[in-house]
Every structure is written in C-alpha cells, then in structure tokens.
Amino acid sequence: MSQNNNSIASVYFAIIGIAAVALGIADILVWSGISGGIDLGIMSISGDDFFRWAWGGLVVLFGGILILSGCSDIRYIQQFSKVLLGSIMIWVIAGCDIFAMICGGIPAPKDAPEFLNSFSGFLGYFMPPYAPAVILLPFTLAALYLYYRWGFAEKAEKD
Amino acid sequence: MEAAAGAEVPEMALSEESRWSLVDEISSQVIKNGHYTQKVRDIIGELTVKPLTGIPVAIGVMYAFWSIFSSFAGTLCTDGFFVKFFDKYFLPWIQSAWPDPGSILYFLFVGDPTADNCFEAFGVLTSGLFVAIGVVLPAVFIFYLMMALLEDSGYLPRLAVLVDTFLHKIGLHGYAIVPTILGLGCNVPAVTSTRILETRKQRFMMMTLIALFIPCGAQLGVMLEVIPESVGYVMLLLVIGYFVFGYILSRIIPGENPEILIDVPPYHMPQRSNILKKLGMRTKGFLVSAVPFVLFGVLIVNVLYLAGVIQWLSNALEPLFVTWFGLPKETAGPLVAAFLRKDLAVAQLSAIAMTKFQMITAVVLISIYFPCVATFVVMLKEGWKELLAAVLVLFVVALTYGGIIHAVGILLGVA
Numbered sequence: 001m002s003q004n005n006n007s008i009a010s011v012y013f014a015i016i017g018i019a020a021v022a023l024g025i026a027d028i029l030v031w032s033g034i035s036g037g038i039d040l041g042i043m044s045i046s047g048d049d050f051f052r053w054a055w056g057g058l059v060v061l062f063g064g065i066l067i068l069s070g071c072s073d074i075r076y077i078q079q080f081s082k083v084l085l086g087s088i089m090i091w092v093i094a095g096c097d098i099f100a101m102i103c104g105g106i107p108a109p110k111d112a113p114e115f116l117n118s119f120s121g122f123l124g125y126f127m128p129p130y131a132p133a134v135i136l137l138p139f140t141l142a143a144l145y146l147y148y149r150w151g152f153a154e155k156a157e158k159d
Numbered sequence: 160m161e162a163a164a165g166a167e168v169p170e171m172a173l174s175e176e177s178r179w180s181l182v183d184e185i186s187s188q189v190i191k192n193g194h195y196t197q198k199v200r201d202i203i204g205e206l207t208v209k210p211l212t213g214i215p216v217a218i219g220v221m222y223a224f225w226s227i228f229s230s231f232a233g234t235l236c237t238d239g240f241f242v243k244f245f246d247k248y249f250l251p252w253i254q255s256a257w258p259d260p261g262s263i264l265y266f267l268f269v270g271d272p273t274a275d276n277c278f279e280a281f282g283v284l285t286s287g288l289f290v291a292i293g294v295v296l297p298a299v300f301i302f303y304l305m306m307a308l309l310e311d312s313g314y315l316p317r318l319a320v321l322v323d324t325f326l327h328k329i330g331l332h333g334y335a336i337v338p339t340i341l342g343l344g345c346n347v348p349a350v351t352s353t354r355i356l357e358t359r360k361q362r363f364m365m366m367t368l369i370a371l372f373i374p375c376g377a378q379l380g381v382m383l384e385v386i387p388e389s390v391g392y393v394m395l396l397l398v399i400g401y402f403v404f405g406y407i408l409s410r411i412i413p414g415e416n417p418e419i420l421i422d423v424p425p426y427h428m429p430q431r432s433n434i435l436k437k438l439g440m441r442t443k444g445f446l447v448s449a450v451p452f453v454l455f456g457v458l459i460v461n462v463l464y465l466a467g468v469i470q471w472l473s474n475a476l477e478p479l480f481v482t483w484f485g486l487p488k489e490t491a492g493p494l495v496a497a498f499l500r501k502d503l504a505v506a507q508l509s510a511i512a513m514t515k516f517q518m519i520t521a522v523v524l525i526s527i528y529f530p531c532v533a534t535f536v537v538m539l540k541e542g543w544k545e546l547l548a549a550v551l552v553l554f555v556v557a558l559t560y561g562g563i564i565h566a567v568g569i570l571l572g573v574a
Contacts, residue, residue, distance in 0.1 A: 062215035092223045103239070
C-alpha cells in the first residue's frame with residue numbers, strides 16, 4: 001500500500017472516529033437531559049431510554065475512541081485492528097437498531113386483527129430519521145474494504 | 160543420563176547418541192516449523208482480553224446481548240404475536256368454553272372470569288400458559304442462542320478472563336460469569352452449571368448468589384413489561400447485593416478460592432450444527448424441567464389462595480412488611496406467593512398502589528427472598544445440606560437487604 005493511500009485512510013478514519021466520539025457524547029447528553037433532542041437531516045437523537053441512549057451511546061463513544069487510537073499509521077496490522085474493532089462496536093449498535101426495526105415491523109399493529117404487518121407497513125419502520133450509529137455504519141464499512149484490499153484477510157486464510 | 164556405577168547396561172539399550180537421533184527423527188515427523196505472523200484475528204483476540212480495551216468491548220457485547228434479547232423476545236414474539244393470540248383469541252375462547260365461572264375448577268384453571276388479558280387472569284391455562292409459552296419460551300430461546308454464539312465464537316472464555324479480577328474479590332473466579340449469565344435466562348440450568356466451579360465453597364456461593372440476586376428470564380420479561388422505567392434501578396440494586404453479599408459470604412464460608420486456569424481459544428466462526436444442537440438441548444431441557452413447574456406453581460398458588468393460606472400469611476407477616484420493608488400490607492400476598500411464581504408476583508404487584516421506590520423495593524425483595532420452586536428442586540438435587548444452608552442465607556440476606564434499602568430510602572427522603 002502506498003504512503004499516500006495510508007495517509008488518506010488515516011485522515012478518513014480520524015474523521016469517522018471524531019464523529020463517533022461526538023455522537024456518542026451527544027447520545028449520553030441527550031439522555032441525561034443536559035441537552036435537548038437533536039434532529040439533523042435524517043439523523044435524530046432523542047429519548048430518555050437509558051439502555052439505548054446512555055449505554056448504546058457509551059459503546060459508540062468507545063468505538064470512536066478505539067478508531068481514533070488506531071487511525072495513525074493505519075497500514076500496520078496492530079493499528080488497523082484497533083480501527084476494525086472500533087468499527088465493529090459501531091456495527092453492533094447499528095445492527096441492534098436495524099434488528100429492532102425488523103422486529104418492530106414484522107407484527108401487525110396492536111389493534112389490527114391480523115398477525116403480520118402489510119409490506120408497506122413493514123417498510124414504514126425503515127423510514128428516517130435514524131440513530132447516529134446507523135448513519136455511521138456505511139462509512140465505517142470502509143474498514144472491511146481495507147481488510148480485504150490490504151491483504152489482511154488473505155494472510156489469515158494462508159495461515 | 161549416565162548409568163549408576165556398577166549397574167549393567169542392558170544390551171538392547173540405546174546409546175545417548177542414538178537416543179537423540181531417535182528424538183530428532185520423531186520430532187521431525189510431528190513438529191512443523193514455520194514463521195508465525197500475527198493476524199488481525201489474533202490482535203483483536205488480545206485487545207478483547209486487555210482491561211483497557213476489553214471492558215468497553217464487553218460493555219458493547221452485553222448491550223448487543225440485551226438489545227437482541229428484548230427486540231426478539233419482547234417486541235417481536237411476546238408483544239407482537241403472543242399477547243394478541245392469548246388475549247384476543249385464546250382467553251375469550253376458554254372463558255366461554257369452560258363451564259360455570261363460579262366453580263372452583265374455573266378459578267383454578269381459567270382464573271378471573273372478568274379478566275380481559277391473560278396476564279391478570281391468574282389461571283393455570285391462562286396466565287400459566289401465557290407466561291410459560293408467550294413470555295418465557297421466546298426469552299429462553301433467544302437467550303440460549305446468544306449464549307451458544309458467544310461460547311462457540313470464543314468470546315466467553317475471554318469474558319471469563321476479563322471479569323476474573325472482579326469475581327476473585329468475592330471468592331469466585333472468571334468462569335462464574337457463565338452460571339451468572341445463564342441465570343438471567345433460567346436459574347435451573349444456572350444452578351446445574353455451577354458444577355464447572357472447582358471447590359464446594361465456590362459452588363455453594365454461586366448457587367446461593369444465583370438464587371438471591373439473579374432474576375430469571377421470566378421475571379425480567381415481566382419486569383420489562385410491567386415496570387420498564389424501574390428495571391435499571393432494580394438491576395443496579397441486585398448487582399450491588401451480588402458483590403456485597405458475595406464478599407461477605409466469601410469471608411464467612413470456609414474453603415479455598417483457587418486461581419483460574421483457562422485455555423483461551425482463537426476467535427472462530429461458530430458451527431451451525433453445534434449451535435443448533437446446544438440450542439435444541441437447552442430449550443428442551445427448559446421445556447421439560449421448568450414449564451411443568453410454572454404451571455404447577457400457578458395451580459398451587461391458586462389452591463393456597465382458595466384455602467386462605469396466602470391471606471393468613473399476609474396478615475401474619477404484615478408488621479414485617481410495613482415496618483421493616485416499608486411496603487403496603489397488600490404486597491405481603493404476592494411476596495409470599497412469589498416462591499411459586501416470581502414473574503406472576505411481579506405482575507400482581509403492578510396492581511397495588513405504591514410509590515416508585517416501594518415498587519423497586521418490592522421487586523428486589525421478590526428477586527432475593529427465595530428461589531422459585533423449580534430452582535428449589537434443582538438445588539435439592541445438589542444436596543439437602545447445601546439447600547438448607549442456602550435457605551438460611553436467603554432469609555438472613557432478604558431481611559437485611561430489604562431493611563437496608565428501606566433505611567437508605569428514608570435517608571434519601573424517598574421511602
């Protein structure tokens with residue numbers, strides 16, 4: 001991998017890390033009531049649910065810190081692993097949010113006589129706004145791309 | 160090695176040189192030399208064991224565990240399908256099909272004829288079936304699936320290493336995390352799994368702590384349904400109790416607390432056949448050992464209500480509940496009946512007018528004061544002496560901790 005590619009990846013993940021740290025802190029602040037709800041385009045931070053916003057926000061924050069700690073010299077496997085682990089933590093929260101949308105969308109509404117939701121009703125659960133981790137998810141997938149692009153996956157397969 | 164002076168060397172014995180040649184020959188056939196290169200998987204494996212990075216990862220894993228648990232068991236299965244099925248279709252059908260709403264059999268099996276949901280009906284075939292099949296089964300299913308994935312991926316041994324330091328403070332070692340987490344699904348397999356601990360002291364302590372401070376999946380499910388805003392406080396009080404009384408028990412009970420020695424395997428993709436086998440075995444075990452007790456428990460509670468035993472016990476224990484625990488006297492009934500059905504006892508509490516603090520205290524007391532009858536039976540299998548000792552500890556802890564919570568509430572001005 002070239003020095004130039006390495007620098008671009010480092011800067012890219014530094015931005016992702018800073019964003020994750022900021023959004024994780026925002027999750028916790030909104031939950032604690034210090035800050036009001038935040039609505040930014042398709043992103044929304046709201047609610048006083050400890051589990052989702054305080055605990056989940058803490059995991060996003062930790063994920064961001066791990067990404068930041070690994071983003072310098074990202075071409076080295078030790079540093080890259082930290083970035084990948086931080087990204088996995090963000091995927092965990094985003095994955096749980098998406099799984100919750102799927103679970104919420106499958107059954108019909110409470111008062112409806114049928115058991116299964118209509119297709120349009122199901123899709124309605126995936127409409128914006130989204131939580132910060134879901135917004136961060138596609139950007140952090142770059143770590144998976146680099147894992148294969150830089151040959152770390154091939155090395156694992158060979159061994 | 161030289162032969163002892165004067166001793167004859169047998170003719171067939173190999174010379175030192177020949178022996179080394181043989182060692183070389185064997186080792187060249189069985190040992191493969193290669194160059195070790197660190198892989199991403201290895202580094203991530205190390206990062207998840209080091210406290211600085213491992214604890215945040217553990218917090219994330221636990222979040223995922225409980226998020227998937229509540230989305231699948233709560234949102235999808237219980238609220239999405241089973242509540243509708245039981246309340247809209249099954250309950251009206253059984254209420255109309257079962258003859259004579261004034262009879263004893265109706266009270267025992269269908270419960271309250273005016274109830275409009277299975278949660279409040281309290282019959283064996285209404286509340287009993289609903290809680291066993293509609294609430295506990297999906298919770299236990301997803302819980303065991305997540306446990307199997309954590310075990311087979313190689314994360315659980317790492318979690319054991321990570322929490323070893325904390326658990327050693329209370330006389331246990333890292334593998335105590337397995338029965339502790341299993342207990343959150345069902346206390347029955349958790350008590351059985353205490354056998355992975357090495358000494359009698361550790362097994363007794365773990366069994367007692369499970370019975371005291373680990374609410375089962377059924378109770379958690381009902382708590383999330385009835386008092387969702389207070390579950391965090393209840394869990395916090397139970398975690399505090401787990402460590403405080405664990406520390407005290409560790410100091411009182413004689414015996415050894417050996418160090419942990421775990422082989423930490425590398426991370427790998429879980430095998431579907433293994434997961435399915437584990438899931439099938441554990442779910443079947445739950446269905447066979449716990450569901451009959453759940454249904455039998457409802458029946459016994461209803462019989463005791465009919466015979467006036469619960470009412471008598473409630474009146475007898477009223478001073479203790481009102482003065483010592485700071486709870487309304489009506490809570491005595493559900494708390495006494497909780498021996499048979501902790502989850503239904505939580506549901507019964509929800510119908511009593513209480514402050515938020517009183518509700519939290521009452522739910523914590525339900526958790527700690529006695530194991531459910533199914534756990535009781537499994538504990539008996541582990542030895543009647545241990546069971547008697549555990550019961551004694553349970554009563555002392557319940558009285559002490561309940562009083563302490565009340566006292567702290569008075570000091571904070573919330574009791």
